[in-house]
Structures are given as C-alpha cells and as structure tokens.
Amino acid sequence: MSQRIEGRRSFLKGSIAAAAAAVAPAISSAEKTHAGSPGPATRPNIIIYHSDQFRWDFVGANGRNGSTNTPNIDALAARGKNFSHTVTNQPVCAPSRSVLFTSRYATETGVWHNGLALDKSLPTLATELHKAGYSANYIGKWHLALENPKIGGSPGPVKLEDRGGFVDLWEVANAIENTSHPYEGTIWDRDNQPIAFKDEYRVDFLTDRAERFLRQKQEKPFLLVISQLEPHQQNDAHRPVAPNGVAKRYVNSTVPEDLRALPGTWQDQLPDYYGCIEAIDASVGRVRRILEEEHLADNTIFVFMSDHGCHFMTRNQEYKRSTHNSSIRVPLIIDGPGFRGSQQIPELVGIIDIAPTLLEAAGVPVPDSWKGRSLLSLVNDPEARQNWPNQQLIQISESMTGRALRTKDWTYCVADLTGNTKEPAAASYHEYQFYDQRADPHELVNLAGRKEYRAKADELREQLKKLLTAAGEPEPEIVPARLYP
Template sequence: MHMNISKLFLLTGVFMFTSFVYAQEKPLKPNKPNILFIVVDDLRPELGCYGKAQIKSPNIDRLAMSGIVFNNAFANYPVCGPSRASLLSGIYPGTKRFAVWNASQDIDAPGIVSLPMHFKNNNYQTISLGKVYNNFDDGKGSWVKSWRPPAANWDYQSKESIRVFEERNKERYKDKYVRDNNNLPQRGPAYEDPDIPDISYEDGRIASRAVEELQNFSNNGEPFFLAVGFKKPHLPFNAPKKYWDLYQKKDIKLPANYFFSKDAPDMARLNWAELRFFYGIPASGPLPDSTAINLIHGYYACVSYVDAQVGRVLNALEELGLSENTIVVLLGDHGWFLGEHGFWTKQSNMEKGPHAPLIVKVPWKNGDAHTSALVEFVDIYPTLCELAGLSLPVHLQGKSMVPLLDNPSAAGKEYIFYRAGTGETILTKTHAYTEWINSNSGQPYARMLYDHRTDPDENINVADKPENQKLVEELHEKLTMHLKARNSITIP
C-alpha cells in the first residue's frame, strides 16, 4: 500500500510539472496582438498539411503545425476581385456588389470600414505589400502605407518568354478594335522555368519587403497589421527552375474526373478564358494532354516557390522575436481547377473554385489541429476583431471562428454560401446545392445538387432525382432567405 501511494504522489507530481511546463510554453495574450495576414493568389488546398503528400510545401506545413487548419474554408466568390473585396469588407458579394472580376470595394461599398481600416482606427500600423486588394488603389484610407513591386512584361524573365510576349502585343495593337478594348489581352507563354534567383520574380521582392517591414516593427515596437499578398500560383506559372525540379513529370497525372459533371446544366460549364489568352493554349476545345501535364507541373512549382517566400517571412517573424505577439493568417483567395471536370482557372460554383486553404495561428492558443467545420471568408473579419479585442462593426455579415480555434471539433455553421457568375450556392455538411435564377421572375431555371457523402468530387448532378425533391425544396428556401438577408444590408 505504501508503495502504491508513493507512486501515486510521484505520478501526480510529474503530471503537475508537465502541465506547468506546457502552460509556460504558451505566451500570454498581449493587449494589442500584431496581425500578419498572408493572402496567396489562386492557391487551392493542395498542400502537405492538407494531406497532399506530392506537394512540397514545408513552410506552410510548419505554420500548420502551430495553428488550426480549416479543412472546409470557402471564398464567397471564386475570383480575385470580389473575393478580396468581400473578405476585407466583411460583407457578402451579390448581384450588384462585388459581382465582377475586378470588383472594387470603394465603388461597390463606399464608406465601409474595411478590416485593415478598423485596425488602423484602433492605432495599428497597417501596411499592404503586394496583391492584397485586387485593385492596388482600392480600400482608400485602410493603409498607412501600401506597395507593389513594378513588374514589366507580366513578370516574364526568360528571353524567349519576353520575346513572345512583346511580339504578340505588337500584333495586338495593329488592330484598332483590340487597341480600344483592353479586355482582349494577348499574353506570353502560360509557364516558364528559368534558372534564376527567387528575387527575380515579384514574390521574391514582396517577401524581401515584408522582412524589411518586420524589422522596422521590431525596432519601433508599434502594433501592426501587415498584409502580404503573393501573386503565385496565379497564371502565368512562372517559377525558378529549382522549384520545377522538385517534381517529376512522370509522377504528374490528370485528375480522375477529367470530364464534365454528368447531368449538370450547360451554364455550369467554365470556358477558362483567363487561360486561353496565353500563347500555346488553344482558343477553343480541350488541351492536349502534354500541355495539361505541363500546366499542372507549373502550378506545383509555383506553389513550392511561394511556399519558400512564405518561409522567409515566417523565419523573420521568429528571428525578430515577434512571433509570440503575432497572429498569423494564411489563406488562398479562392481555389483553382487543374483539369477537374475538364476545367481550368476558377470562376465556377463547382467545389474546386471556391474551396481554399485557411490556416490561423494564435500564439496563446493550442495549434497543430484540423477542423472540418464549414467556414466562409466573411468570417475572417469578425474573427480577427475578437482575437484583438476590437469592437465588431455593425455591417459585418460573418461569424467569428474563435470557438473553432478554441475547440476544433466544434460543429460550427450548418451551411455557408458562395456565388459565381449568376449561380448561387448553399453548402451544407453533406450537400452542395446551386441555382441559376431568372432575374425577371426570380425563379431558378437550372439547378445542381451534389451529395458529398457519396460524390465528394461532384461528378453526378442529382438535383432532378425524385428522391431529392424534398431536400431541393428545403435548400431552395434556405438559399432564398440568405439572398434576401444578404441584399438588405445597409452600408453606413
């Protein structure tokens, strides 16, 4: 008996000591935590930390080990302009707001207090580097300082790419109609792999500038909201050769669902015009398999290239002693298709379009966990406000994700919403339902329904199956209620 009691005291002491040490490892919450907000263009959740072992993303994976990975995070519009304007304003995109690729917050929601402006109004130093808003001069009054690196010739670096780009543009401007319509670009190659240093491309210079700004903040001690916008893996898929060399072409495969979804309506098709502007891409029809493989290879190379730039910024945060006081948010502004459904680019209601990575590291909270709860990008604004102890502006339409940061296994939202073109989608934990609505009658003229329990890749539209009629009606009602609430917001 004496031996058992001794062992019990010993074990209790070890447990208390271990708990004490563990508690000491977590820093106390500062009064004004810094924010490092990293947004990556066209980044889909195909990373090592998302279980995609073929992708070399060690730096983002390292961030994930100390943060919470959101497995089911969705942009509210899968295009750069509206996605960014929506998440930075905290309001949903709609038919008359954030509805086009180059949507502007200042035009569509004038007077709104943006996320960075709210932090600026609370005595934060707010800085924007690279592509944060889609339009460089958007979000007026949000930043103490904003900067983008100059990039000539669409940031091509190889002599051959620059030659092709310049020749195509000379031909383009011989035609008066094309001259007068700048929405008809003729670009260079869709990818290149020159053997050059990282800093030769824009993202390398953006990372360098971010490190400089972190050094300044380390010296002056002022609370900051530093937004860093990296441009890759946006087209063209240009990255230094060493990142292409991380992948063997023989290991790259076309997706299993390299076909259009069965029974899906024609308006669900994606013409991927953004890609067709590039040299070597056919103006219509499918891609040759060899071209498709090269594009996937280029996308992977760009992901690894931008991962290295993220690593430089995260390393500086650690080395400068800022990491314990800094919340880090990393996200892709939306997803991207790499041949799924025969699609390329992103402007689609199909899941690969809006589905994006989202990782949030809060130094004083536990990390190294995943949550499968549904979240949407309008939730980011209220989340950062709550974490920083700021008030919530009355216009916000999202909900804080802090309960999920505290308990990643929590249920979260029952459903979220996103839109693309004229398609409106409600996503539940089991189904994705999309409607295309007649603007005159207000009634849907086409529908899609996918059961993610049996068809996670959305290969068979089951909206017209008799056994799904009740579910379609229920989701239609929920979607209709959302559209009314979304459009009724009053912007101060």
Template structure:
C-alpha cells in the same frame, strides 16, 4: 494584460486546397503550411465566398459578401470600410504588399488603396510586370522594381517591413500573385528549375477524370506552390529571429481555387470544390493547438475573426462570424453550410456547401441589381460529396434526390434572405433524362 497581437495575412491567389499535404497532396509541396497549421488551427473546410479574384478580395477586405461589399465594375468604393480602417483606428500600423485588384487601374490612386498606411502594391501585377522583373508602386504611385522571382520579391519586401522599428502592433496584408496563371502567356511560370521537379507527377482525381489543361499546366502550378510555401517559411523564420513569432498571428488563405478548364473555359467561376475550396490556417496567440477544425469557414468569416482575436469589436455590418468564441468554448451556433456567390459566362449563381452536399442555382442574368440578388433562379447542381467527392455526377433533377434538393433549396433561400435581403423564386431544374431506379439512402439528421 497581453499586448495586442501583430498580424500577418499571407494571401495566395488561385490555390487549390489539395495542393497542401494536410489535404492529401503526396508531393511534399507545403512543409511550412503543414507545420504551421498543425501547430495552430487548421481550417480544414475553408471556402471562398466568391471564386473570382476581385469579388473575393472585396469580401475579405470588408467582411461582407461581394454582392453587398460596395464593389462595382471591379472597383471597391472608396467609402467601403476595410480591414485597414479597423486596425488603423485601433492604433495598428497597417501595410499592404502585393496584389490589390480592387481599383480598376494601375498605379492605384491613394483614395482607392483601402486606407493602408504603408503601400507597396499593384492592382494587377500579373499584367504590369512578369514573374521575373517584378514591379509594384508606392503610396505616391512611384514605380518600385524588385529583384528576384515575384513571390520571393514580395516576401523580401514583407521581411523588410517586419524588421522596421516601430512602437505599435502591425497588420500586414501580404498578397501574392502566385500560383495564379500569368495572364499574358496563359501559363504557370514556376521559378527556373521548379517545373521540371513535378512533371508527370500526381494529378488530383477530378482533373484526371476530365478534359482540361491540367496535363500541360500542373507541373508549373506545383512549382509555384512549392516556392510560395518556401516564402511562408521565410516569413515565419523572420518573425522568430526577431522575437515576434509568439505574439504574431499568421493567417493563411487563398482567394479561390482552380479547375484547370475542366468546368468551363476559365479556371474558376464555378461552384465546384476545385473552384471554391482553399487552404487555410491561423497560427499564433489564441490559436495554438487549435487542432483540425471541421467548421465550414468562409473568407467572409476571417475579418471578424481577426478583429475579435485582436480584442476589437466586430462591426454589425460584417456578415461573417468570428471563430474565436467557437474555439474558446463548445458553443454550437455555427452555420452548417458555406454560402457562395459566383458568376461565369453563362450567368450568375448562388450555392451552399454542407458537410455532405453541394446545391446550386443559376440565372442567365450577368448583371444583377445593385442589391445583388436576382428575382429568379433555376436549380442547376446537386452533388453528394460523400459518394462523389470529385463531383463527377450532377444529381439535380433526379427523382430519388428530390427530397434532399427541396430541403437544400429551403436552406439556400434562408441564406439568400439573410445575406441579400430577398427571397427569390427558384425554378425546378430542366428535365433530366435518366432510365432506371435511383433513390438516395440517408440517415435522418442534418444534411
């Protein structure tokens, strides 16, 4: 019988899906991501379930959507069961290195560390230290200053952890800050010399078509992505050199994307692809040669997938779905859409993203009931991603799209009822003034 796999979760912050070569980026930023994804299982359609740091992380740690995760005022309840709880009980050594952002305070008190046995973290490291002169805290809240550029410092710490002698398998959650902006300066500070490599280079079409901060900030952002990918390669090299790569799952994802202020004042917070679509792969035993997967995979699906891949039972309270049975057979029971919760300065929204369509509803309520779901929403967005992949034209309210909108509304209501236990009222969109004829031509079949 094969030994249980080790697991390294390589988690980035605010990384757009189209920063990687497999999603069409032409700049060669991610040779290590592309190689490992090709060798393993490339999650082509990987989505955040909440495009904001704290709620996305709550979902990833608990396997539940943010509204149901036990998150309140930016703090994950000490009683919420995390990935560390499940792997601790299975005899794994568990460790977190890097950003936590689920405690509301720094240093993070032990009761809010998610029961990770080994801890070298910070709640908000982009506020507690810079990209050079990195500071984290140990389990007893002692400051630990790490040399080097921040993502390198985290990777160095991870490699030290991986090289420690141990008898048990390990689950390491390596949580980077990059390529998130550095909050005190509202900038994307790449390592020295890296920003200059990407000045006046390729701009994604959605950013090129809309006003925002991309022209000023993309070069630094790309430089950060490049250095992060180099760190990924170093982790894989370390595992290979220690003879552990063949029995280690490397999982890659990001908490959300970045729209560079094209969809509002902030960088995420919306239902658009630039906010919710993220790069993802799983490499290692059971996932090698898995190919490019078309399924709509949510961050909330990754916890049950990891437990299942480690031979552990998936608890009933997890709301995601394991990919393992899907990869091992041709079963068809997989949701045809990704479900997304989001909030922004104007209110709170719920959305579904199918293979072709994006449909979202919003309410102006910022504070929802504890159960998470509002009583009433209004239709807000409808995008035909086949005809308009960069989401330049919102079709909500156009008469020719009414039938599609009604079908998607019903699908969203079913997801709301399943996730949040409530079937709210969804009001029609505000009136759209549009002259001329317009009607969607579509083949029969699934949306």
C-alpha cells in the same frame, strides 16, 4: 538568403481566455526594448499571407496530395489551427478579396465582379484595426480599385481613397498579373512611385519587400498583408509559371481525382502549378524565420489563406468561377496568440468569417454591419462546434450569374439560364448543379433533376433563399430542374 526554417520554437498552448488576457491597448514606443520586441501589454500583430488561386488540397497537412511539397505551411498547421473545410464566398479574385476585408457579401461590397472598386463607405479590417492603434500595411496584389483607364482606373497605381484603409506601408499593383511577369515588373509605393524588379522571381521579390518591413522597428502593432499572385496563371501566358527549372521536378506528379477524369489544361500546367506552390511555401518559411529573428513570432497572428482554388478549365472555360470544390475550397491556417496548439477544425467556414475572427483575437470591436462569424469559438468550445451552422452562401459571377448553398454534405447550385452576366443578381434561377459531398467528394455526378433527391433539393432551396435575403438580395424564384443532366 536561405529559405529554410532554422529550428522550431516551442509554443505554449494557451486558451482563448489566456489570449484575451494578453489583449490590451497598444503600448508606446518608449515601452519597447527591442526593434520588434513586444512589451507586456501590446496587442498582437497580424500577418495575412494571401496566395492567389491556391487549392486547399495542395497543402500537405490536408493529406490529399502525395506530390505537394509544403513543409513550412505544414509546420504552420502543426503549430496552430487548420480550418480544413474553408470555402470562398465568391470564387474569383476581386470579389473574394472584397468579402475578406469587409465581411460582407460581394453584392454588398461594390465588387461583384473583377475590375470594380470597393465601396468606400464600408468599414474594413484595416480601418477598424487602424482606429485601434494599428498600422495598416499592404504588399502585392490589391485588385479592389477600378481597372478601366477610360473611367479613371488602372491595373497599376491605386489612389489613396481606393486602398481600403491601408494607409501606412503600401507597395502594390492593383492587378499585378497585368503589370509584371514572373521575373520582371513593377509595383507602386504609397506615393505611387514605381518600384521595379528584374531577374528575381516575383514571389521572392514580394517577400523581400515584406522582410524590409519586418526588419524595421515597429512603433505600433501592425496589420501586414502579403498578397502573392502565384500560383495564379500569368494572364498573358495563360498558364502558371514556376521558378526556372522547378516545373520539371513535378512531371508525372499526382493528379487530383476531381481533375483526372475531365478534359482541361491540367495535363500541361500541373507541373508549373506544383512549382509555384513550392515557391510560396519557401516564402512562408522565410517570413516565419524573420518573425523569429526579430522576436515578433510570439505576438504575431499569422494567417495563411487563398481567395479561391483552381480547376484548370475542367468545369468551365477558365480556372475558377464555379461552385465546385476545386474552385471554392481554400486553405485557412491560423497560428499565434489565441490559435496555438495543433488542431484540425473540420467545421464549414467561409472567407467572410476571417475579418471578425481577427478583430476578436485582437480585442477590437466587430462592426454590427459585418455578416461573418468569429471562428474563435470553434477553437476551444465543443458546444460552439456542435451548434455551428455549417452552411455558406456562394455567389458566382462572370462565368454565369449563380448562387450556391454549401453545407458539409451537399452543394446546391442555381443559375440564371438566360446567360445574362451583366447584373449582380437575377430575379429567377434554375436548379443547375447538385452534389452529394459524402458519396461524391470529387463532384463527378450531378444530381440536379433526380426525383429521388427532390425532397432534399426542396429543403436546400429554402435554405438558400433565406441566406440570399440575409445577404441583402431580394428572394428569387428558383425553378426546379425537370431533366436529369
């Protein structure tokens, strides 16, 4: 099936008020006149297209990489809202996903490192939309159930109670990187029966499953998550794997400036990473075309995002789990009702803000327990943009126990220097990394311990403490850096 977008639909530019006026209780199936055609009073459908380990600067619309081939994602940005300064609040797969779906910090979700299960008591995006009449559907990688078989966990099938409120279509592997390879593998359906694929690229296989769902008659407004593994590395190969023959087209492509000065795996792995990005973009284009053909596009909010970035072992001994932009900056593009009209929004936002944004856009109440802020006010309200806090809390686990404050101008990171990574938080941290985002956006000069920056470090330290207590953590001791690294 061709993956090229066939033509473009001209979208009206609507205000938030106009979008809100279109939000009303879901209609019955009797009101539908086409398999997928929305009636006059339906809530918007929501698709979250989640690409794992996708760097923000590999989106062509972000203008930082001349070798990236992302025409379909760029077209999405040209139609909708590009939140160009988005960060993850936990730069590793499972904790980041827990933040996305609960709008709580990873230390509150039960998933503060990989392999843990999501706290079943928490309201999620799926539970709240389902209560409002949505079907809740998921395809691909989950990573929010226990993974240790010795204590009842698995990288494959996921128990119903561990699905975070996704109670309808379910075609998932808990950790798909452990149950598949790029051209073969298995996911499991709602009844935990296997769905195998072979001789088809994994991205295309999961897109096939999404097409199968979208071509069906929808009795309700739907939430659909399409969760791809690529461009994440294939774990047992220790590298990303592009579709056959594609990586060779990207030999000698652009090397991001934060990588080129540092040793790592990028010299060998960037061509495959570029090839995976191309495959993801083609999949996005295919899904968008299906929405057009099924008359769903006008009433579907489409979100393109990632859980974290990739630094190719330049900052620690793996691919993420650091406070650097290459780990924490992610793409976030939203198109559809309430988000139409090309706009780049530069305010600093977090993954924690996505779920409340989508509930507000759907006219569904946001739980009081959620910690994120809706981004809808940034779309059309200049005053809201002026008053936006522009700071995000980053929690780091596994590589170290660390915390960071990210503002538009600064990254201030503290770490537990004892090396203990067995606890979700520490009572005492030391200043560890400090970057000036204005003068050093590629984070090559660590300012921690520089006396001329002491006053700014003290200011950021107090801000970080306030964010930590707001996230439910005890206020820690933070020891100033004494030596310039």
